[in-house]
Amino acid sequence: MTIWILALWIWGISAVAMTAMCAFSIRARNLGYAGVAWAGLMAVAALLAGLLSEGAALPRTLTAIGGAIWGARLCIYLLHRVLHEDEDGRCRVLRATWGNSRGAWFLFFQVHALAVAVLALPFLAAGSATITVVDGWVLAAIAVWIVAVTGESLADAQLASFRADPGNRGRTCRDGLWAWSRHPNYFFEWLHWFAYVLLATSSPHAWLSWLGPALMLLFLYGVSGIPLAEQQALRSRGEDYRRYQREVSAFTPLPASTNG
Structure with missing residues (x-):
């Protein structure tokens, strides 16, 4: 295939x-389930990439394994937050803005479905790699992961x-x-995508692997994450x-500043 x-x-399944x-x-009146489903579907996408891609068995x-563990862990963590904590403030703001518009809710979830398909491309690129032995690229990918x-x-x-x-x-x-x-959670989530860039070096679709870190950086740093x-x-x-903003790096882990 x-x-x-x-x-x-993958897009159809996600939709x-x-x-x-x-x-x-x-x-349930909780938009947080969109993130839970997105993470779970990313795990499914990784499994499908591993099972059905045309590359060698090793990549x-x-x-x-790598994509499924990452996605499943994130899915479980987000589900625990949704079930045991108040709805995320960002989701409450969106719900208040949209009111009872089911069309807005549907579009929100379908954007997440499309994101699964697009971000599955790095998995598919890595799964199309032809490497058959553990070399430096593979070891680097494992280390980054x-x-x-x-x-x-x-x-x-x-x-x-x-x-x-409660005191906090x-x-x-x-x-x-x-x-x-x-x-730091966003930073390491972004870093994770470089594992597939390294795995995909021998793939005919290697360029697609760069969509992972590029799009994740865009979403996290400039669109829906940090802002x-x-x-x-x-x-x-x-x-x-x-005060925290003045003293601590927004994304890349760096020593805190004592100025400001």
Whole structure:
């Protein structure tokens, strides 16, 4: 099955799944399920890339395992937040803006479905690689994946622990990685996509692997990630978060500044 046919299949599966999740979310009155479904569908996309791509067994196996573990972990983490915490402030703002417009909800979920298909292309590019032995590129891909998924998991765990303490309500997390970056989870999620760039070096579709880090950087840094998260943080934490913005890097982990 060609890479483009596979991408269309992934888009179709995602569109159907997101339609069902949209209906459920409307009843639950919580847009957060869109992120949960997106992460879960990314895991499915990685598995499909590993099973059905035309590349060698080694890159297909690593793509399936790496993408599925990353997506499943993120899906479970987001589901836990949706089930056990108040709805994310960004989602509440969108719901208040859209009101009872089911069309807006449906479009929101279908944009997520399209994002699954587009971001599956790096998986499919890696799964089309022809390499059959573990060489330097493969070892580098594994190392990047380990660092990225470990970093993202650690950042999520540190934030969850901070938020679980009622005494921290209204305060900004500066624990662990959050003292080095205002969004370390986003940084390591972005870094994770370079694993497929490295795996895809022998693929005829290697250029598609760069869509992962490029689009993720665009979404996280310039569109829906950091801008919306920081707007909500300023609404809820005010001056405490403004001081955090002055002192801590927005994205790349760096030593905190004592100025400002």
